[in-house]
Amino acid sequence: MLEEEFKSRLERIKAYMGEEDLDGLLAYSMPWRKDHVRYIAHYRMWGGHSYALLSKKGELTLFITVPDDLERAEKESWANKVILLSEPWIELAAEIKRMGITKRLGVAGLEFCPAKTIANIQEKFPRLELISASNALIGIRAVKSEYEIAMMKKAAQICDLGFQTFLEFAHPGIREYELVAEVERRVRHEGAEDHFMLIASGGKDTMSMTPPKDKKLNRGELVLTEVTPQYNGYWTQICRSVAMGEISKEMQRSHDIFLKATEEALKIAKPGVPITKLAEVQNQVFTEEGFGEYTSLKWTRSRGHGQGLHLDEPPLIAEGGEMVLQEGMVIIIHPNTYLPLAGYMVFGDPILLTGKGPEILTKTERKLFCQA
Amino acid sequence: MKNGLIVWDHNEIPDDEIRARIKTIQKSMRAENLDALIIFGDVNEAGAVSYFSYFAPYYFSTALILTQTGEGIMTTVMAQRGKPWIQSNSLIQDIRFQRNYGKGCSDVLKEIGLSYNRVGIVELDLFPYTALLDLKKEFPHVEFIDVTDAINELRLIRSPVEINIISKAAQIADGAIEAVLRNWYFKKECELAGEIERQARYRRCEDIFVHIASHAPGNRWLHLPTEQILEQEVLVEVMVQLENYWAVIGRTILPHNPEPSLLHLKDSVEELYSKAIKNIKSGVIVNDIFQGIREEVKNDNIKLFSSIGFGLYVESMQRAWITDENQRGFNVPLKENMEVFFQLGLLDKKNYNKFLIQDTFIVGERETGQCTKTQFVANY
Numbered sequence: 001m002l003e004e005e006f007k008s009r010l011e012r013i014k015a016y017m018g019e020e021d022l023d024g025l026l027a028y029s030m031p032w033r034k035d036h037v038r039y040i041a042h043y044r045m046w047g048g049h050s051y052a053l054l055s056k057k058g059e060l061t062l063f064i065t066v067p068d069d070l071e072r073a074e075k076e077s078w079a080n081k082v083i084l085l086s087e088p089w090i091e092l093a094a095e096i097k098r099m100g101i102t103k104r105l106g107v108a109g110l111e112f113c114p115a116k117t118i119a120n121i122q123e124k125f126p127r128l129e130l131i132s133a134s135n136a137l138i139g140i141r142a143v144k145s146e147y148e149i150a151m152m153k154k155a156a157q158i159c160d161l162g163f164q165t166f167l168e169f170a171h172p173g174i175r176e177y178e179l180v181a182e183v184e185r186r187v188r189h190e191g192a193e194d195h196f197m198l199i200a201s202g203g204k205d206t207m208s209m210t211p212p213k214d215k216k217l218n219r220g221e222l223v224l225t226e227v228t229p230q231y232n233g234y235w236t237q238i239c240r241s242v243a244m245g246e247i248s249k250e251m252q253r254s255h256d257i258f259l260k261a262t263e264e265a266l267k268i269a270k271p272g273v274p275i276t277k278l279a280e281v282q283n284q285v286f287t288e289e290g291f292g293e294y295t296s297l298k299w300t301r302s303r304g305h306g307q308g309l310h311l312d313e314p315p316l317i318a319e320g321g322e323m324v325l326q327e328g329m330v331i332i333i334h335p336n337t338y339l340p341l342a343g344y345m346v347f348g349d350p351i352l353l354t355g356k357g358p359e360i361l362t363k364t365e366r367k368l369f370c371q372a
Numbered sequence: 373m374k375n376g377l378i379v380w381d382h383n384e385i386p387d388d389e390i391r392a393r394i395k396t397i398q399k400s401m402r403a404e405n406l407d408a409l410i411i412f413g414d415v416n417e418a419g420a421v422s423y424f425s426y427f428a429p430y431y432f433s434t435a436l437i438l439t440q441t442g443e444g445i446m447t448t449v450m451a452q453r454g455k456p457w458i459q460s461n462s463l464i465q466d467i468r469f470q471r472n473y474g475k476g477c478s479d480v481l482k483e484i485g486l487s488y489n490r491v492g493i494v495e496l497d498l499f500p501y502t503a504l505l506d507l508k509k510e511f512p513h514v515e516f517i518d519v520t521d522a523i524n525e526l527r528l529i530r531s532p533v534e535i536n537i538i539s540k541a542a543q544i545a546d547g548a549i550e551a552v553l554r555n556w557y558f559k560k561e562c563e564l565a566g567e568i569e570r571q572a573r574y575r576r577c578e579d580i581f582v583h584i585a586s587h588a589p590g591n592r593w594l595h596l597p598t599e600q601i602l603e604q605e606v607l608v609e610v611m612v613q614l615e616n617y618w619a620v621i622g623r624t625i626l627p628h629n630p631e632p633s634l635l636h637l638k639d640s641v642e643e644l645y646s647k648a649i650k651n652i653k654s655g656v657i658v659n660d661i662f663q664g665i666r667e668e669v670k671n672d673n674i675k676l677f678s679s680i681g682f683g684l685y686v687e688s689m690q691r692a693w694i695t696d697e698n699q700r701g702f703n704v705p706l707k708e709n710m711e712v713f714f715q716l717g718l719l720d721k722k723n724y725n726k727f728l729i730q731d732t733f734i735v736g737e738r739e740t741g742q743c744t745k746t747q748f749v750a751n752y
Contacts, residue, residue, distance in 0.1 A: 031687065032415040032431050046596055047581070047689035049416075066689050067700075068583075068594050068677060086700050112414075112433075115504040116497040177377040181573035184375055188566025191599045197375045208453040211378050211430065301451055338453075 005147045006078045009039065010058055012140050017056060017106065024101035025133055027052040028109035035309035036108040038233050039141055043077040051092060052079065055099040063091060089120030096125065106133030138314050142306060143328040148234060149352060152330050155231035156350055156361035159238040162187040162227040163364050170242050170371045172219045176201060176212035183227060192229035196311055200224045206343035219245040224346045228311050235311035238362050239334045239346035242369040254341035255368035261285040261335045262347060269351060269358040275321035279303040282335045283319065291339055300337035307332055307350060329353045376578045380426050380461045385615065389533050390426050390463045394443060396526065401440050407486040409519065410477055411436040412495040416688050420494045422616040423527055427462035429454060433473045433500065436464065437480045447476035474506025481511065492519035528682055530709045534617060535734055538711055541619035542732050542743035545612040548572040549623055549746050556752040558602060561586060565597035572612050579613035585726060592724055593677060605634060607728045611686060618686045620713040621744040622730025626751050634725045637718055641727040642748060644668055645716045654708045654737045659701035662694045665716065675719040683711035710735040
């Protein structure tokens with residue numbers, strides 16, 4: 001399956017390179033953005049920096065910076081060759097020259113690629129035009145293959161189990177960082193290779209989520225979380241809120257708005273629908289309930305986003321978003337925002353867009369939870 | 373991932389400690405006629421920003437901009453809603469929020485005004501390409517100078533306050549490893565990693581990396597944990613961050629009835645390690661430590677892994693290292709109060725037996741202190 005997957009990715013990337021008249025594509029990754037290199041070279045990066053250089057002919061070289069990982073990289077990656085970098089600009093330049101890349105080089109990750117690497121490539125090859133290939137590669141990645149969907153479904157299962165543990169340990173008296181530690185153990189236990197988690201607890205003054213604090217959970221508060229495990233490269237996320245002790249009327253009313261907003265988005269989430277519509281219908285619900293102002297950037301970032309090899313990738317579900325939903329995309333719809341009713345609240349699930357409509361990948365009940 | 377507790381204990385790290393760091397660098401800025409210093413930090417390298425602010429906004433690209441006086445301005449691509457969180461953890465209270473990193477830096481430079489047209493950048497090698505382009509476009513007459521080495525020199529020598537936290541980070545690493553040894557039920561690498569992380573996070577660590585290798589031909593040396601079944605000896609490397617400071621420990625956990633060949637390898641590593649760490653002292657050149665090790669390992673069937681890290685660039689795993697095929701040494705002398713992570717391991721290429729030891733040290737003039745204390749060998 002992996003061989004077919006590689007061929008399919010290569011074909012799509014080569015087609016893009018042909019359209020843009022690129023004679024090479026360089027992907028850059030670092031620990032927070034492991035996605036570009038992972039997609040092209042199937043390299044599960046450890047740390048440091050990694051680059052994947054693809055020639056027009058399909059020759060692929062992987063560059064890594066962690067020596068201990070060389071043997072594994074050679075074994076697992078799709079690259080024809082793996083080079084351990086000492087000075088990135090020297091070894092990269094040599095390979096660019098060897099592959100005969102002289103006219104146009106697309107760079108995926110150009111925006112966060114270390115300036116020195118790019119400056120030295122430009123110095124060495126003054127006639128080589130560098131263009132950003134970041135959006136193009138993310139566009140290619142947006143529609144998931146059968147293999148990728150299988151990975152994301154497994155990641156979604158881990159989301160459910162992680163939240164189950166969250167619920168199990170979310171009791172008055174436990175500190176936020178202890179609760180996160182329990183979830184962390186569980187998702188790792190289930191095979192997650194990495195995990196991203198935000199949390200908040202408190203009352204109406206809770207404005208957003210952060211990494212865990214020293215704070216203890218108290219009766220009468222809301223505790224919120226995003227559990228985001230990564231399985232075999234692929235991230236999915238679940239967002240839920242839990243009332244400690246009992247659900248107040250304001251908490252319930254607030255949650256009803258979030259639930260209705262996501263239900264409205266799910267009704268129209270079909271291939272062909274502009275992404276802006278998904279945001280508009282959710283914002284409309286908040287407006288109708290008298291909370292329209294809390295859909296602005298002052299209070300929230302978006303109504304959801306894409307997921308895949310990066311945990312927060314396009315399309316961003318926001319009004320004005322230009323992308324159109326396609327079959328095979330995986331997105332999370334989450335209208336997470338502050339409302340004066342009960343403070344910041346979160347709610348959302350990862351969705352696979354099929355020809356028949358949205359398929360919710362997580363199985364956790366879609367409700368406001370309460371923990372005695 | 374930074375899923376742990378991020379908190380500034382002002383009793384442990386007094387505000388004045390951070391202010392003194394800023395004043396030291398401001399003195400150098402005046403001497404060098406630098407209008408400003410842009411200190412870059414992101415999730416991959418947050419250390420320099422944290423050093424002068426006590427906080428780096430998580431995974432968001434951030435710059436701490438210092439001028440010749442005052443406490444500096446932080447600009448970050450994080451959403452403005454994060455302001456109270458940053459302010460509660462950082463000495464820096466003037467925080468700007470700008471989604472475009474280059475523009476965030478430009479806006480601050482415009483506001484403070486540039487008299488000498490000289491701006492230092494810390495971590496210029498890592499500075500995002502497009503942000504640097506924006507800066508150069510906005511300030512065509514300004515010279516941007518890489519001052520990373522000068523800052524690193526300052527950061528490498530640890531103060532008593534820093535050494536105290538490093539020791540606590542080391543205790544967390546020890547505690548996490550010892551806890552899993554007391555209660556060994558693990559079948560898979562990911563289960564072992566999950567419990568080590570849990571143990572460390574309960575002990576208030578901010579970030580943690582766990583790398584594992586067990587007796588399987590596929591992944592012979594340390595790697596990110598997988599669902600692979602643990603067999604025979606298990607190598608574990610635990611890197612723990614507490615309040616911006618890191619400690620590292622590496623241990624080999626043996627099965628109850630180890631093969632004689634494994635025991636022989638263990639003896640070899642222990643002997644080599646004991647000799648090598650005697651050289652971790654003030655004035656010794658790092659490459660000389662490696663050279664001594666290399667001379668002792670001259671068996672074609674044995675693969676050598678050895679590295680030295682200094683507590684900087686931990687997130688991006690930059691270390692001086694040697695293996696059989698490669699060597700990248702730091703031609704620098706060790707100095708008193710430097711933090712050193714020293715790793716030494718051997719792999720038998722024939723039967724895949726492996727053994728590793730790694731510890732965190734604080735270099736002393738006469739005697740070097742070992743921060744991580746778990747005994748070298750344990751059995752499961």
